[in-house]
Amino acid sequence: xxxxxxxxxxxxIPGFGITLGFTLTYLSLIVLIPLAGxxxxxxxxxxxxxxxxxxxxxxxxxxxxxxxxxLVGAAINGVFGPLLAWVFVRYRFFGKRFFDAAVDLxxxxxxxxxxxxxxxxxxxxxxxxxxxxxxxxxVAYTPLGVVVACTFIGLPFVVRTVQPVLExxxxxxxEAAASLGATRWQTIxxxxxxxxxxxxxxxFALAFARAVGEYGSVIFIAGNLPMISEITxxxxxxxxxxxxxxxxxAVAGTxxxxxxxxxxxxxxxxxxxxxxxxxxx
Amino acid sequence: xxxxVRGIHxxxxxxxxLSGVDLxxxxxxxxxxxxxxxxxKTTLLRVIAGLEFPEQGQILFGDEDMAARPIRERRVGFVFxxxxxxxxxxxxxxxxxxxxxxxxxxxxxxxxxxxxARELLDLVQLSGLEKRYPAxxxxxxxxxxxxxxxxxxxxxxxxxxxxxxxxxxxxxxxxRRWLRSxxxxxxxxxIFVTHDQEEALELADRVVIMNxxxxxxxxSTDEVYEKPASPFVFDFLGNxxxxxGEARGREVFIDGHDTPIVTDTIHPNGAVDIYVxxxxxRLADGGIPGFYADVRSTQRTGPxxxxxxxxxxxxxxxxxxxxxxxxxxxxxxxxxxxxxRLNNFSIFPxxxxxxxxxxxxxxxxxxSERERGRLG
Numbered sequence: 001x002x003x004x005x006x007x008x009x010x011x012x013i014p015g016f017g018i019t020l021g022f023t024l025t026y027l028s029l030i031v032l033i034p035l036a037g038x039x040x041x042x043x044x045x046x047x048x049x050x051x052x053x054x055x056x057x058x059x060x061x062x063x064x065x066x067x068x069x070x071l072v073g074a075a076i077n078g079v080f081g082p083l084l085a086w087v088f089v090r091y092r093f094f095g096k097r098f099f100d101a102a103v104d105l106x107x108x109x110x111x112x113x114x115x116x117x118x119x120x121x122x123x124x125x126x127x128x129x130x131x132x133x134x135x136x137x138x139v140a141y142t143p144l145g146v147v148v149a150c151t152f153i154g155l156p157f158v159v160r161t162v163q164p165v166l167e168x169x170x171x172x173x174x175e176a177a178a179s180l181g182a183t184r185w186q187t188i189x190x191x192x193x194x195x196x197x198x199x200x201x202x203x204f205a206l207a208f209a210r211a212v213g214e215y216g217s218v219i220f221i222a223g224n225l226p227m228i229s230e231i232t233x234x235x236x237x238x239x240x241x242x243x244x245x246x247x248x249x250a251v252a253g254t255x256x257x258x259x260x261x262x263x264x265x266x267x268x269x270x271x272x273x274x275x276x277x278x279x280x281x
Numbered sequence: 282x283x284x285x286v287r288g289i290h291x292x293x294x295x296x297x298x299l300s301g302v303d304l305x306x307x308x309x310x311x312x313x314x315x316x317x318x319x320x321x322k323t324t325l326l327r328v329i330a331g332l333e334f335p336e337q338g339q340i341l342f343g344d345e346d347m348a349a350r351p352i353r354e355r356r357v358g359f360v361f362x363x364x365x366x367x368x369x370x371x372x373x374x375x376x377x378x379x380x381x382x383x384x385x386x387x388x389x390x391x392x393x394x395x396x397x398a399r400e401l402l403d404l405v406q407l408s409g410l411e412k413r414y415p416a417x418x419x420x421x422x423x424x425x426x427x428x429x430x431x432x433x434x435x436x437x438x439x440x441x442x443x444x445x446x447x448x449x450x451x452x453x454x455x456x457r458r459w460l461r462s463x464x465x466x467x468x469x470x471x472i473f474v475t476h477d478q479e480e481a482l483e484l485a486d487r488v489v490i491m492n493x494x495x496x497x498x499x500x501s502t503d504e505v506y507e508k509p510a511s512p513f514v515f516d517f518l519g520n521x522x523x524x525x526g527e528a529r530g531r532e533v534f535i536d537g538h539d540t541p542i543v544t545d546t547i548h549p550n551g552a553v554d555i556y557v558x559x560x561x562x563r564l565a566d567g568g569i570p571g572f573y574a575d576v577r578s579t580q581r582t583g584p585x586x587x588x589x590x591x592x593x594x595x596x597x598x599x600x601x602x603x604x605x606x607x608x609x610x611x612x613x614x615x616x617x618x619x620x621x622r623l624n625n626f627s628i629f630p631x632x633x634x635x636x637x638x639x640x641x642x643x644x645x646x647x648x649s650e651r652e653r654g655r656l657g
Contacts, residue, residue, distance in 0.1 A: 177367075181434060
């Protein structure tokens with residue numbers, strides 16, 4: 001009786017070891033080590049020191065503004081982005097390609113340019129600002145301005161994630177709904193929206209993440225009044241300029257943790273929607 | 282509900298998808314629209330459904346003209362080739378959809394809706410799967426859910442667009458039988474589209490054969506198979522040999538033969554094509570009509586022996602089919618000379634067939650035409 005030699009199970013795709021090693025090294029170098037650095041630096045302050053920095057009214061106000069404005073901006077995009085995507089997917093009109101391309105501008109534009117443009121538009125004597133001021137609406141140099149900037153830069157994320165899903169959604173689904181007696185409104189709310197909801201959530205998460213970290217376009221329009229229109233990234237810069245490295249990293253670390261928690265929440269929500277949609281094929 | 286289609290014209294851009302289609306369907310009939318792709322069969326179905334609107338013509342449900350009414354007002358059940366189930370809804374919610382979207386006054390209470398959906402689930406033999414999502418079902422099950430969903434609105438008319446097209450052969454066959462018995466059970470007037478002649482012939486009460494936006498023939502399975510109205514119908518329903526010939530009154534001569542085939546009908550004098558199916562050429566000792574041919578090759582495919590022979594008088598390649606183990610099918614050897622008698626055939630004036638086919642060319646027809654017949 002000859003013993004069968006035991007062989008290691010061979011995978012069809014070789015090189016698991018080396019690719020995993022590369023992935024981990026790369027991820028560590030590019031992402032994990034710098035992030036760990038933040039916490040390490042902040043740790044120098046000790047827990048009470050960090051708490052002292054973060055709980056100061058100015059930092060709290062900036063965090064509230066940064067996350068609040070990013071969430072509101074992403075929410076606005078979450079409503080109007082899908083609408084734009086719908087128009088681009090479903091209708092043909094003159095200049096469609098031009099407008100379609102214009103959606104990407106916030107991606108491509110240097111953020112400072114966007115910031116200056118927005119400020120020029122919304123300042124009390126700007127093109128749009130001059131009409132809003134008599135109504136008592138002030139955009140530039142207020143939290144509202146921050147929301148405008150966050151909405152501006154987040155738009156392409158929502159449009160570009162929803163668009164392909166809408167394109168893929170079969171026209172037959174709408175026809176089926178109509179044949180069963182559904183009105184247009186019922187078809188949209190009960191058939192189309194649930195189909196694209198996961199994509200809208202993804203776009204929302206991306207837009208939010210971008211807006212939280214946004215610096216260039218926001219600082220121009222925000223006016224940066226402490227306690228009113230000062231965003232957290234700017235506060236970090238200010239602390240750095242004051243050579244308060246530990247304080248800067250403490251704030252940065254807090255932002256990181258909050259962002260991570262929020263993204264995790266959105267991801268969980270997405271997973272839940274997806275499971276309900278049973279698109280697990 | 283009886284349906285009358287009157288003078289329907291429909292074009293897409295410059296392409297005429299339907300040109301002057303008339304069709305009468307009696308209440309409770311099961312009708313197949315059969316034709317190659319691009320023949321307009323799906324367009325006709327969609328026009329009847331209200332998914333497309335014709336430029337001209339009437340669609341009568343009873344005496345009511347529906348041609349301009351949108352699909353949601355027509356109350357037709359439509360089943361799509363790729364099911365078009367709502368992926369985010371359970372099987373039960375899918376079936377209940379048509380009842381739930383009704384206006385408040387007409388909507389039955391939720392308990393009734395659920396009971397009705399369960400009932401339909403029973404009917405399509407899927408009870409127990411109501412909580413599943415479409416992604417968790419097989420293709421055949423999905424199509425049955427789609428059918429139950431269409432039946433939920435108690436449609437005046439049931440329309441199926443290539444309902445088995447996306448399924449594999451075995452499932453397709455089972456579903457076909459099942460649909461036939463379901464039709465007998467429920468009695469809905471039903472129209473389905475198919476490019477598969479076997480499916481049409483097996484399932485339908487009457488078959489509507491379409492070509493280039495027009496109806497070539499409407500008839501029972503036997504009628505269209507035994508008495509095809511045109512070379513297209515003959516060719517589309519099965520494998521075909523075309524023998525060139527000439528008509529003089531009641532007499533038709535196969536080219537190269539002096540003995541005429543005497544027919545009951547008077548043909549206009551001139552060139553004709555004699556269409557005969559491979560299975561209708563029988564081995565014989567002689568007799569009219571018939572001709573000699575040399576066997577070139579034989580091949581057994583399952584219960585059938587296919588054989589290629591070359592007509593002695595013209596050199597034309599002829600396709601033959603014999604049931605395996607049949608008394609008439611001795612072991613044919615390549616090179617053997619046999620006499621073939623035409624058992625059943627149709628005669629059409631030349632040039633009535635598809636353009637591009639040149640029946641005088643001895644090797645025409647067999648390759649591509651045969652494929653088309655089988656694949657649609």
